[in-house]
Amino acid sequence: MILVDALTKSFRRDGRDVLVLDDVSLSVGTGRIAGVIGPSGAGKSTLARCINLLERPTSGTITVGEQELTSLDDRRLQAARRSIGTIFQSANLLSSRTVAGNVALPLEIAGVPRGERRERVAELVARVGLEDHARSYPAQLSGGQRQRVGIARALALRPSVLLSDEATSGLDPDTTRSILALLRGLRDDLGLTILLITHEMEVVRDVCDQVALLRDGRIVEQGDVASLVADPASALGRGLVPARPVGTTPTGAQAWRVTYTDRAVDPGWLAGLQDELGTRVALLGASVEAVGGRPSGHVTVALDDAGLDLAARLGDRGLFAERLGADDEAQPPSAVADLVAAPPTAAEDPGTPVTRPSTTAPSATDPAAGARTGESA
Numbered sequence: 001m002i003l004v005d006a007l008t009k010s011f012r013r014d015g016r017d018v019l020v021l022d023d024v025s026l027s028v029g030t031g032r033i034a035g036v037i038g039p040s041g042a043g044k045s046t047l048a049r050c051i052n053l054l055e056r057p058t059s060g061t062i063t064v065g066e067q068e069l070t071s072l073d074d075r076r077l078q079a080a081r082r083s084i085g086t087i088f089q090s091a092n093l094l095s096s097r098t099v100a101g102n103v104a105l106p107l108e109i110a111g112v113p114r115g116e117r118r119e120r121v122a123e124l125v126a127r128v129g130l131e132d133h134a135r136s137y138p139a140q141l142s143g144g145q146r147q148r149v150g151i152a153r154a155l156a157l158r159p160s161v162l163l164s165d166e167a168t169s170g171l172d173p174d175t176t177r178s179i180l181a182l183l184r185g186l187r188d189d190l191g192l193t194i195l196l197i198t199h200e201m202e203v204v205r206d207v208c209d210q211v212a213l214l215r216d217g218r219i220v221e222q223g224d225v226a227s228l229v230a231d232p233a234s235a236l237g238r239g240l241v242p243a244r245p246v247g248t249t250p251t252g253a254q255a256w257r258v259t260y261t262d263r264a265v266d267p268g269w270l271a272g273l274q275d276e277l278g279t280r281v282a283l284l285g286a287s288v289e290a291v292g293g294r295p296s297g298h299v300t301v302a303l304d305d306a307g308l309d310l311a312a313r314l315g316d317r318g319l320f321a322e323r324l325g326a327d328d329e330a331q332p333p334s335a336v337a338d339l340v341a342a343p344p345t346a347a348e349d350p351g352t353p354v355t356r357p358s359t360t361a362p363s364a365t366d367p368a369a370g371a372r373t374g375e376s377a
């Protein structure tokens, strides 16, 4: 479990204090995976560094498991920190050590006896699927394999919490998926609580139970991923399953955006609609996927009969419909580009072999984005 309560952090810069985290509160239950997204400079990495107390918070408390870390002196903190594993965009491996040697490092520092160490290293290397590479050196590994070594090393001291700061940012989509599957497996098998800092909405959608959007050091929106996606008013939810740019509305017709708000939407809801309404229903765009095990998404349709009230017809079917004006159609209602950060550049992170441009997203202005403060769904 991770509990962040009223955390603030300021840094001294040019003789004055700059507030980087402002009253951040967040709780991640045991065995849950929480995403933190936000633009570059929002304070995401600082939040991670405060959670493992590499940075002392200016005020507020951090509790991990049963221990309030912020109340511990340095010596007790040293021991308590073992309950937190951390992985970064660059795995930061020692090039002179093999995979096994890198994974063994925290065990050596902790004074674990050689025999026990060897056993534990073999178990960890197997857990991340690198049995065949135990004697390889980092230079002989792919980026994804290096990241696996970093994960094995982070797990060496049996932490209950794993912090991941852009750990998949330099990886291609397939490798990212395999790393996420590994993390999910670790959560399921070991009951790990995971905090994932990412700029990739797909990562949040695929693996996170909950998500918080950080902007200028404040959490502007947070909640369960599935609930946010089902909330038509949630900018974050719309960023997670963005409504794609729509086709042109036929002349005289009225376009509607339909949001899945219930877990029990009949997948055939569109089939009989045309007959039922007695007007032509044109499908202009759709983005529907399973999020948190339930159908979620946005569909844009146009009704030839502009006077019909689609909202009243669909409300009891777990679907929320809203009329689109001409402006809405020109600008898809997604502020994804606004919500997420560009990945740290290779210059900031020299250890990463591959960099990939930020997820492209339709640019849009969204008056609702950022207007919701600290609510959870």
Ligand SMILES: Nc1ncnc2c1ncn2[C@@H]1O[C@H](COP(=O)(O)OP(=O)(O)OP(=O)(O)O)[C@@H](O)[C@H]1O
Binding pocket: 011, 012, 013, 020, 038, 039, 040, 041, 042, 043, 044, 045, 046, 047, 341, 342, 343, 344
């Ligand atoms: N040690 C420090 N001293 C002074 N300022 C700092 C320090 N660490 C971070 N900052 C400032 O805090 C702000 C947030 O930085 P942080 O690294 O947490 O952002 P981020 O959300 O992780 O960004 P990115 O997505 O680019 O990684 C930045 O303005 C940064 O300059």
Ligand SMILES: [Mg+2]
Binding pocket: 044, 045, 046, 165
């Ligand atoms: Mg960062």
